[in-house]
Amino acid sequence: MEGAPPRSSAELDVTALYKEHGGFVWASLSRLSVRDADLEDMLQEVFVIAHAKLPAFRGDAQVRTWLFEICRRVARNYRRKASHRRETQPSEAIEIESLERNPEQALAQREEQRRVEEILWNMDVEKRAIFVMFEVEHIQAEEIAEMLGVPPSTVRSRIAAARKEFGKEARRLRLINDSRGNRT
Amino acid sequence: MSRLRPYTESDPSSEEARLVRLVRPPPPMSPAQAARAKERIAELARAKPVTAKPWGTMVAVGAAVVVTFLGASVTLQRTDEASAGAGHTETQPAAASENDTATAQSDEIVPAVSVDSLPSVNPPARPAPKRTGSGGAIAKERSPEPPAEQGDALTRELRLVDGARVELAARPEQARALLLRHAADFPSGQLASEREVLLVDALIRLGRRDEAEAHARSLVAREPGSPYAKRVESLLSSSASKP
Numbered sequence: 001m002e003g004a005p006p007r008s009s010a011e012l013d014v015t016a017l018y019k020e021h022g023g024f025v026w027a028s029l030s031r032l033s034v035r036d037a038d039l040e041d042m043l044q045e046v047f048v049i050a051h052a053k054l055p056a057f058r059g060d061a062q063v064r065t066w067l068f069e070i071c072r073r074v075a076r077n078y079r080r081k082a083s084h085r086r087e088t089q090p091s092e093a094i095e096i097e098s099l100e101r102n103p104e105q106a107l108a109q110r111e112e113q114r115r116v117e118e119i120l121w122n123m124d125v126e127k128r129a130i131f132v133m134f135e136v137e138h139i140q141a142e143e144i145a146e147m148l149g150v151p152p153s154t155v156r157s158r159i160a161a162a163r164k165e166f167g168k169e170a171r172r173l174r175l176i177n178d179s180r181g182n183r184t
Numbered sequence: 185m186s187r188l189r190p191y192t193e194s195d196p197s198s199e200e201a202r203l204v205r206l207v208r209p210p211p212p213m214s215p216a217q218a219a220r221a222k223e224r225i226a227e228l229a230r231a232k233p234v235t236a237k238p239w240g241t242m243v244a245v246g247a248a249v250v251v252t253f254l255g256a257s258v259t260l261q262r263t264d265e266a267s268a269g270a271g272h273t274e275t276q277p278a279a280a281s282e283n284d285t286a287t288a289q290s291d292e293i294v295p296a297v298s299v300d301s302l303p304s305v306n307p308p309a310r311p312a313p314k315r316t317g318s319g320g321a322i323a324k325e326r327s328p329e330p331p332a333e334q335g336d337a338l339t340r341e342l343r344l345v346d347g348a349r350v351e352l353a354a355r356p357e358q359a360r361a362l363l364l365r366h367a368a369d370f371p372s373g374q375l376a377s378e379r380e381v382l383l384v385d386a387l388i389r390l391g392r393r394d395e396a397e398a399h400a401r402s403l404v405a406r407e408p409g410s411p412y413a414k415r416v417e418s419l420l421s422s423s424a425s426k427p
Contacts, residue, residue, distance in 0.1 A: 030210030
């Protein structure tokens, strides 16, 4: 579908859009900082907006780029609203098992993870998404560029900016000691 | 330019790489989530979007919307004025009555979310029976323009229900208030089932388990086996397993 953007909305409706790009929207929202528990609702949110805007979408942009833009707005709004409950929403699902195995280490790691999440949470959502795609999911800069409809050089500079911010914050939160080797 | 590589590949023993490994990639969509999403999208597809507007107009409306997005404290009236003024007129004879809607609600701060970005969404011509989404549902229903009040009704419904959804985790009491309002205004509205699910969720969060169970029971009795019924059942069972 990306190869030949539809010329009119008659060729595209929200069901087709979801079938083709639902997974992409889901992953994008997560990359853009929407928490697991809220992904389902925000997915719906994106498609509600896409549905309303579909008649105006003339294929000037790639469908995914267009959807990503909607995701970005939804995520920004979501993050603003959710910011006051940041502290109360730890993602608990993963740790119960590891807590039983090695409680002390698991707690330390959990705390570290929480701070890393906090760093990412405070990043601009798009910067965060690019960082996660590149560093965590190992998606190449060129591919990210295509998804976002920007030149690869832009993606590279945003990766650099995100890395800089990440490193700076990690040092500030003492997740990184410049003396190194404090934790393994 | 030399190829840029992620920390975990270019310098796997670095502190940065170690921290990056703590970040989880996007989770997969569970089968239950996928089923619900499909159902909800199919429902959405039955609400016919308005005829094309130029991007510029959409951006203008979007800007007004974003303003509302910023603060849940902005009242609805302002939003509706903004979006009505921003070019919400050419296909919608309903702009005026939408202001009535806003006035009716302006005594209460209602967090407006998606609905503000679709001031002109129309409901199906008739309340569509529940059906499971399928790939064959791609062709859109081309129903005649529904009466204006109907469009406003769905807009209001969405506003209340989506507002509640946004509030649910942080302020379940507020979510409950919005849902009760929906129940009062639209006892058997198009989003009634959705409302009941959210209400059950909110009541559980508020520790009002008996009420949650009562609502869940009547929903399950009304629509046994529906995605909504399954959802409340899983809400109740997952909250029951916690201390």
